Amino acid sequence: MQTKTLIIGACGQIGSELVRALRKTHGVEQVIATDIRESNRDVVDSGPFEILDAKSREELRSAIERHNVGTVYLMAALLSATAEAHPEKAWRLNMSSLFNVLELAREGLFSKLFWPSSIAVFGPTTPKVNTPQHTIMEPTTVYGITKQVGERWCDYYFNRYGVDVRSLRYPGLISWRTKPGGGTTDYAVEIFHEALAKGSYDCFLSENTKLPMMFMDDAIKATRELMQAESASVKIRSSYNLSGVSFSPKELTAAIQKHIPEFKIEYNPDFRQ
Numbered sequence: 001m002q003t004k005t006l007i008i009g010a011c012g013q014i015g016s017e018l019v020r021a022l023r024k025t026h027g028v029e030q031v032i033a034t035d036i037r038e039s040n041r042d043v044v045d046s047g048p049f050e051i052l053d054a055k056s057r058e059e060l061r062s063a064i065e066r067h068n069v070g071t072v073y074l075m076a077a078l079l080s081a082t083a084e085a086h087p088e089k090a091w092r093l094n095m096s097s098l099f100n101v102l103e104l105a106r107e108g109l110f111s112k113l114f115w116p117s118s119i120a121v122f123g124p125t126t127p128k129v130n131t132p133q134h135t136i137m138e139p140t141t142v143y144g145i146t147k148q149v150g151e152r153w154c155d156y157y158f159n160r161y162g163v164d165v166r167s168l169r170y171p172g173l174i175s176w177r178t179k180p181g182g183g184t185t186d187y188a189v190e191i192f193h194e195a196l197a198k199g200s201y202d203c204f205l206s207e208n209t210k211l212p213m214m215f216m217d218d219a220i221k222a223t224r225e226l227m228q229a230e231s232a233s234v235k236i237r238s239s240y241n242l243s244g245v246s247f248s249p250k251e252l253t254a255a256i257q258k259h260i261p262e263f264k265i266e267y268n269p270d271f272r273q
Contacts, residue, residue, distance in 0.1 A: 002070030002110060006032045006063060006167035008054050008097070014116065014170070014202040014219070018073055020044050020177075021220050028253030032067050036076070037258035041177065044257045053099035057104065064109050071086045071112045074101050079183040080120055080143040087142040094146035098153060103161045114227055117151050119212055120144035120184075121169060133241050147217050151238040165241035166226050171212035173219050181219070184272045185211050187249060191265075200264040204272045207250040207265075214244030238244035 005022055009015045010033035023031045023046065034052035038044045049066075052059050054076040062067070076097050083090035088138055098115055105113050122131065123138035139145050157163040172185025179189065188211075194201040205211075222242055226234070253265045 002068050003032050004032055004067050004069050005071045005073065006034065006067065006069040007073045007075060007109075008034050008052065008060075008101075009039070009074065010043050010049070011035040011177060012075055014045050014173060014216070015073070015075035016040050016178045017175060017216055018075065018223065019046070019221050023047055024060040025224075030062065031034060032069065033203060035061060044178075057100040057171075058094075059101050061104060061109065062163045064104060069110050071114075072101055072105070072110050073114045074098060075116065077116075077146075078143070080118075080141055081184055081186070082129050083143040083146070084141060084271055090142050091146060092141070095149065097107065097262060098150050102157045102163060102165065105165070106157060106161045111164060111207060112227065115150065115154060115165060115167050116223075117167050118143065118148045119169055121148045121151065121239075131241060131243075133236065146227050152153065152256065156236040164231050164234075165231075165237060166234055167237075168219075168226060168242045169239045170242060171214045171244050172217055173214055175216035185213065188213055188247075188252060189253060191249070192255065194215065195260055196222065196265050199260065199262055200266070201250050201253075203265055203267050204270045205249050205267070206269045207267050208248050208252075209269075210246050210251075212246045214242070 001072050005201055007015055007019055007034050019031060019033045027169055028047040033043050033049045036053055052063055074097060078090035099111055120143045121137050123140050125136045125138050127135060139148050145222055154165045154167055159166055174188050186203055191201045253269050257263050
């Protein structure tokens with residue numbers, strides 16, 4: 001019987017939080033964590049863990065069959081800033097991993113798939129206030145392009161093959177347990193660590209760049225609620241918008257200075273801008 005959950009990319013910022021939450025609810029042995037390397041000791045030491053390359057369909061097939069997996073969370077990806085530096089690598093990882101799990105789901109190896117999309121699917125022509133669910137998408141980054149293409153594949157596999165795939169367009173996620181891993185919104189996490197460690201921060205965005213953000217716990221809650229919903233209730237199979245709050249580095253700096261008045265920030269926008 002397919003009862004277990006497989007998390008691919010479990011050592012990352014979101015994956016590690018999912019492992020923690022799902023093991024707490026379903027039991028340690030019911031959640032199989034996997035990643036390309038052992039880069040998060042909390043994840044590796046807290047329950048079943050395997051090294052797994054998401055680009056290998058046979059490795060995925062083996063793990064799903066051996067553990068009687070019914071639900072898969074594909075969290076492995078090269079994020080926005082890192083993807084810009086390595087576009088071909090990002091395309092291979094982000095696309096082949098998704099295509100692999102969609103194909104395995106089509107074959108009936110497991111019953112339910114979660115794959116995260118991102119606000120990176122939107123571009124400069126997208127309405128920035130109350131962004132509609134269905135709107136203009138003209139991503140300008142490698143990461144955004146892979147996510148837009150991924151949304152179309154998810155929608156296609158549901159409509160063509162009935163694959164129960166579900167997705168959320170995550171905003172920038174703020175967490176305190178795990179450091180971020182190469183996203184444009186990472187500054188909103190790094191700035192707190194640097195404020196405490198150094199009393200200053202060198203920001204790679206301009207001071208008035210306003211981006212959508214969300215606290216990690218809220219993102220995990222939204223993810224779990226979507227996955228717990230009856231299949232008939234899930235009307236969007238590309239990816240749902242998920243909104244939280246928007247702020248700029250300047251606004252975040254002012255909030256930090258209320259607690260650390262001597263905190264200083266310098267703005268040096270780079271390619272992540």
